[in-house]
Structures are given as structure tokens and as C-alpha cells.
Amino acid sequence: MNLNHRRTLACAVLLAGTAGLASPALAGGFYLQDQSAKATGRAYSGEVADTGAESLWWNPASIGGMTGGEAMLSATGILPSGDVVNNGTLIKRPGQPATAVGGDSVAHNPIHKGVVPSGAIAHSLGNRVAVGLAVTAPYNFTTEYSNSSWARYTALTTRLRTIDIQPSLAVQLTPVISIGGAVNVEHADATLGNALPNLLAVLPDGSQTLSGKGWDVGWSAGTQFRGKTVTVGLSYKSAIKHKLKGDVTIAGLLGPLAANNANISTEADFTTPWQLTFGGRWTVTPGFTLNAQATRFGWSKFNAIQLGSPLNTAIPEDYRNTWAVAVGFDADLSPKWTVRGGVQRDVSPVRPNERDARVPDSNRWNFALGATHAFSRAFKIDVAANYLTLADAPVNRLTAAYAGTPAQTPILVNGMLQKAHVVVLSLGGRVAF
Secondary structure (H helix, E strand, C coil): CCHHHHHHHHHHHHCCCCCCCCCCCCCCCCCCCCCCHHHHHCCCCCHHHCCCHHHCCCCHHHHCCCCCEEEEEEEEEEEEEEEEEECCCEECCCCCCCEECCCECEEECCECCEEEEEEEEEEECCCCEEEEEEEECCCCEEEECCCCECCCCCCCEEEEEEEEEEEEEEEECCCCEEEEEEEEEEEEEEEEEEEECCCCCCCCCEEEEEEEEEEEEEEEEEEEEECCCEEEEEEEECCEEEEEEEEEEEECCCHHHHHHCEEEEEEEEEEECCEEEEEEEEEEECCEEEEEEEEEECHHHCCEEEECCCCCEEEECCCCCEEEEEEEEEEECCCCEEEEEEEEEECCCCCCCCCCCCCCCCCEEEEEEEEEEECCCCEEEEEEEEEEEECCEEECCCEEECCCCCCCEEEECCEEEEEEEEEEEEEEEEEEC
16 A cells, blocks of 8 residues: 555544544443442442442442451443434535435434443452452443434444453541452444445445454552441542443545545554542431442543554544543342432533534433342342433534545534433342352
């Protein structure tokens, strides 16, 4: 491949624009916070300050000072709905006037439904020390648009699968202070695809697909203060720089662009955000607890997807740091039944003027209800339901195919995210041994 063809190919990859690994289905950006049914039932309002294996993802100090062993397993069904609508998107091919992009004007439910699994186990090693292991899926989703969608030049299929394996160690330093640390070993598998315009509107579209996978490592640390009626927790989860080995496939380009059809091995780097979480739980009465939690997300780490040799270019993302804040309660109705609920406000990391069809993310409210039934002192079942409402928001990020070359083809995106909401249903079990 000569230099000019390589340059055009690299610019074709840039057509992905904000080809981020993102979804509006759950938490802001592409973070899935559904790591236990108990947490889902109170809108993730008390996890950093709670104890037990089910809180390991949020705070490794949660198991400090435990006795015996605990295990948790949960599955969460994600049922998103919404429309991504064209409001007059234009395409301007070289030497031609801007024309309507064409295609289906409404993409209904482009985000796939799915199930998020999670599990954790922990056991004491004496009076003060405990070890644990959490296995979670913090970043998992699929969005898909048809080949005839108006959004095809910025998004066709986007798929991300992650598995996070978190071995943890916690120590109870005093009767009221616990500290913990963990290693996060994370596997990521991603595919990003979109259509490419040929130079004449009468010609069929080409396509490009970027895919890759890899293992990478981060860390977590936390502490808790456990008073008689108030528990306070603080934790930090590091950003993880993912390096995915894979390839870019360009196909279907015709005429002067045909020489750029290729399958090229490359690497793609991106970084997931750090998380700083703090919160507390107040036992108002022996059977009623109030919860509050706030998380600062370091989404600015996800500023670009860097593509290695031979492309040596980047897909800009430019996410912003955000907050998620939640309040909730747990109420014991009887020795066997506990009910809980909560409300969370979560701000999208996508900037208002940089939203595209691949990332139709917006600010959301999360309303939660849940319950626990204790079949015995050792075995409990948790159920939960969430309803998320997402604000209508413009889909408006401009992009261009073959940017910086004579074939540059701007896509003047003008769309809207409408009627977006998500139903979340979670079921889990906890056992002590």
C-alpha cells in the first residue's frame, strides 16, 4: 500500500468520528453499574459504605473483619427503548452540492437488550483479614443500525464485551476502620463498524470494521468507618488503558477509492474512566437505614481511540468528567423481608455538541425499587427493578470521510434522540457459609 492510499485509509477510519464504546442504556457513557441485585434495588446509593461480598466491586474494604464466608450471584436484564431520528442530515461529496443522506429516517431501538451477570465470593482469614474475588461485566453492550439507516455513515454495529476479575484483600485495622485493595484484571473485546460513502451517490456504500481484543490491568482501593449508627465509605478505582490487538477491514470502495480496500492488522488503545466514590449509611432505627452515594467519573481519560501502525491516527472522543449522585433506603418489614428503593441522577459524559448516532447518550434519572427475602440466616434472594428516563437530546456531531484528502466527504449530522427509556430487572442470591 502506498503512502497516499494509507493516508486515505486512515482518514476512512476517522469517519467513525465519536466511534466510542458507549451506550445510553445504563449509567452515563458505557459503564454498567448493575453489579448486584441488592445495589440495583436502591439505585446504587449505599454500596461504598455497605459490607459483604456483594459490595466488593464498589469498595474492597467491604469484607474487612468478616467472619466465615459469603458468596453472591446475580443476573440483570437490560431492556432499552428509544428512537434516533433524522432531522435533515446532509452529505457533501467532492465537487457536488450537499444532498440529503437518504435512508430510513427513524432507527427504533438501536440498542440491543441483554443480560449482565456478576458474582463475588469472600472468606475471612482470621479475625481481621479477609480475601475476596469479584467477577463482573462493567462495560458490555451492543448497538446496531441497519445498512439503510440515515445513521449508517457514523454507526452500523458497535459491540463491547468486558470481563473484570477482581481479587481483593481487606484488613480491619480497628473495630471501626477497615481498609482494602484489589487488582482489576480486565478483558475487552470490541467491534466498531460503519458504512463508507463512495464518490458518487449512485454507487453502493462501502464499509469499514475495526475489531480487537486484549487483557489489561488496573487497581482499586478503599476504606470504611463503621460507627454504631453511621457507616462511611470511600473508594477509588483506577482508569484502565486497554490495548486491543485486531484489524481494520475496508471493503466495497469503488473507482478511485478502490485501492484502499484492505484488511490491516493494527492495535487500538482506549482508556476507561477512573472512579472516586464516597457515601454513607445512617441507621435511623434498627430496621430503617438511609443511604447516600456520589461518584466522580474520570471520563476525560476517554479522550480518543488511538490506532497504531500502519494507520497511526486517532478517533477523537473528548468525553468530560461527570457526577452520579444517589439517595435511597432499606427498610426491614420483618425478619424475613426487607424492601428498599432509591433515586439516582447521572450526567452523561458526552458533550452536548458532540453526540452522534453511535453514542446517543444523554442525562438520565434512575428510579429503583427492590426487596430481599431471607429463606434462612444463610440464604437470601434479592430482586430489583429500575426505570431510567433519558432526556431528549440532539444528535449533532459533524464528521467526514477521508478527511484531509481530495476525497473528503463531510457528513453534516442533524438528528435527535427521542423517547428513550430503560427497564432494568435484576435477580440475585446471597449465601453465607
